[in-house]
Amino acid sequence: MYNTDMPGRAELPTTRQLIRSTLIALVTxxxxxxxxxxxxxxxxxxxxxxRVLGLTxxxxxxxxxxxxxxxxAAVNVETADSDAPxxxxxxxxxxxxxxxxTATPQEPATDWRDEVTLTLAPGEAAEIKLVMKLGETSRYxxxxxxxxxxxxxxxxxxxxxxxSYRKGRAEASDTGELTAAFDGSHGWFWRxxxxxxxxxxxxxTGDYSELKRVL
Numbered sequence: 001m002y003n004t005d006m007p008g009r010a011e012l013p014t015t016r017q018l019i020r021s022t023l024i025a026l027v028t029x030x031x032x033x034x035x036x037x038x039x040x041x042x043x044x045x046x047x048x049x050x051r052v053l054g055l056t057x058x059x060x061x062x063x064x065x066x067x068x069x070x071x072x073a074a075v076n077v078e079t080a081d082s083d084a085p086x087x088x089x090x091x092x093x094x095x096x097x098x099x100x101x102t103a104t105p106q107e108p109a110t111d112w113r114d115e116v117t118l119t120l121a122p123g124e125a126a127e128i129k130l131v132m133k134l135g136e137t138s139r140y141x142x143x144x145x146x147x148x149x150x151x152x153x154x155x156x157x158x159x160x161x162x163x164s165y166r167k168g169r170a171e172a173s174d175t176g177e178l179t180a181a182f183d184g185s186h187g188w189f190w191r192x193x194x195x196x197x198x199x200x201x202x203x204x205t206g207d208y209s210e211l212k213r214v215l
Contacts, residue, residue, distance in 0.1 A: 064193065068150060113205040120149070120192040120200060127215035129187035130208035132180035138206030143173035147194030157184035
C-alpha cells in the first residue's frame with residue numbers, strides 16, 4: 001500500500017505566502033460583507049453594487065417586514081386607556097363615490113354616517129376605531145389619493161380580547177363589512193409605505209356608538 005510522501009521543507013508555504021493568503025481572504029470577506037451581506041440583510045449599500053445585483057431591494061423588504069412586525073406588536077398591546085376621542089367629524093352624511101365604469105342604475109348610493117380624512121407622510125401611521133358591541137355590524141370604505149399603505153383591521157375587547165380581521169400590504173383602498181367579535185374598539189391601523197404623502201379618506205356607517213382616533 002502506497003502512502004503519500006510527506007512534503008519537504010522546501011515545498012511548504014513560506015511565512016510571507018501565508019500572510020499574503022490571509023490578507024487576500026480578509027479582503028475577499030470584507031468585499032462580500034459590503035457588496036452582498038449588508039445590502040441583502042440590512043439594505044445598507046455603500047458601493048451601489050447591491051442595488052445593481054438586486055440585493056438592496058431584498059434587504060429593504062426584510063427591513064420593512066421587521067418594522068411591520070414591530071408595528072403589529074404595538075397595536076396588539078395597546079390599551080383602551082390610551083384612546084382619545086376624534087375631535088373633528090362631519091355632521092352631515094356623505095355619499096360614497098362610485099366609479100362610472102362599474103356603476104349600474106340598480107346600485108343605490110350609500111349614505112355614510114361618518115367621514116374622516118387623514119394625511120400621512122412617508123412612514124407615518126394612524127389608527128381609527130369604532131366602539132361596537134358583540135355582533136354589531138358596520139360598513140366601511142377607505143382609499144388613498146396616491147401611493148399605498150399597509151393596513152390592519154383589528155379589534156381590542158373591553159375584557160382584554162384581541163383579534164385581527166384582515167391585513168393588507170401595499171394597497172390603495174378597501175371596502176367591506178365589520179362584525180364585532182366582542183364588545184370593544186374595532187378599526188384600522190394604517191402606515192404609509194410609499195415614498196409620497198398620501199391623503200386617506202375613511203367612510204363608515206352602521207352599528208357603533210363612537211368613532212375615535214387613537215393614533
